[in-house]
Amino acid sequence: MGEDPFTSPDKECRYLQDACNFLHVEKRHESNFQRETVMQKLIEGIHRFQRSLFSQNQRLFETLVDGQKPLALFITCSDSRIDPNWLTQTKPGELFIQRTAGNIVPPYGAVMGGEAATIEYAINALKVKDIIICGHSHCGAMSGLLDQASIEKMPAVKAYLDHAEATRRIVEENYTHITDPEKRLTLTVEENVLVQLENLRTHPTVAAALSRNDLKLHGWVYKFETGDVFAFNPDKSQFLPVEDVERPQNQSDWSLPPI
Numbered sequence: 001m002g003e004d005p006f007t008s009p010d011k012e013c014r015y016l017q018d019a020c021n022f023l024h025v026e027k028r029h030e031s032n033f034q035r036e037t038v039m040q041k042l043i044e045g046i047h048r049f050q051r052s053l054f055s056q057n058q059r060l061f062e063t064l065v066d067g068q069k070p071l072a073l074f075i076t077c078s079d080s081r082i083d084p085n086w087l088t089q090t091k092p093g094e095l096f097i098q099r100t101a102g103n104i105v106p107p108y109g110a111v112m113g114g115e116a117a118t119i120e121y122a123i124n125a126l127k128v129k130d131i132i133i134c135g136h137s138h139c140g141a142m143s144g145l146l147d148q149a150s151i152e153k154m155p156a157v158k159a160y161l162d163h164a165e166a167t168r169r170i171v172e173e174n175y176t177h178i179t180d181p182e183k184r185l186t187l188t189v190e191e192n193v194l195v196q197l198e199n200l201r202t203h204p205t206v207a208a209a210l211s212r213n214d215l216k217l218h219g220w221v222y223k224f225e226t227g228d229v230f231a232f233n234p235d236k237s238q239f240l241p242v243e244d245v246e247r248p249q250n251q252s253d254w255s256l257p258p259i
Contacts (some may be wrong), residue, residue: 068096070094071090073097076134079136087222096122096128105119110215133194136224137186145192146185170191193220194219229242235244
């Protein structure tokens with residue numbers, strides 16, 4: 001009686017290997033297609049920008065050649081769900097933007113990198129009068145701060161979040177009564193904005209500008225699923241709707257008023 005090709009161990013292993021190889025090739029083709037689709041979307045976006053937005057605002061872009069005079073330094077998270085210009089409805093040249101994981105500002109001297117250089121340049125060269133640190137809802141960095149195990153295999157992220165250790169300790173030691181994960185994360189986002197404002201004050205250019213009343217600091221939290229923005233009110237020690245804190249003297253001052 002002949003050997004059944006579908007029950008022979010050797011043949012069965014070969015069929016399984018062939019099937020695995022086929023799936024591997026299919027996945028590779030699918031991955032390449034997805035990459036091509038992503039790049040196609042980005043390139044098509046550039047073409048639409050050039051045809052519409054740029055052509056409609058060409059004069060604005062031409063004036064940017066003469067330099068920049070931003071209204072403020074806007075420090076926020078790297079998260080793709082927050083767009084500072086959309087949020088504040090500002091044009092190119094109106095915001096000087098710094099983006100880091102968890103909108104973290106390392107204390108001066110801890111990291112002599114892009115963060116310190118951006119802050120120094122904004123104040124000394126661009127003469128900005130307002131700095132906003134803006135956190136946001138559902139922040140992945142703050143989730144990692146609360147759940148250290150989730151970032152165990154990301155040493156760079158874990159090390160960077162050490163600059164928010166004060167945030168973690170504040171929440172862990174002072175808010176044990178808040179156990180709901182969503183509320184705890186929201187609280188962490190808010191506390192982190194305040195901690196990073198304190199870190200910001202350690203930068204010499206910031207301290208000097210504050211001492212001569214040339215600079216104001218603002219702490220905001222953006223809830224992207226509702227569009228709401230909350231600003232910290234130091235008099236009431238809480239985050240309130242931004243329009244109740246950053247109240248302009250007249251409508252023309254609404255862009256980025258001081259506290």
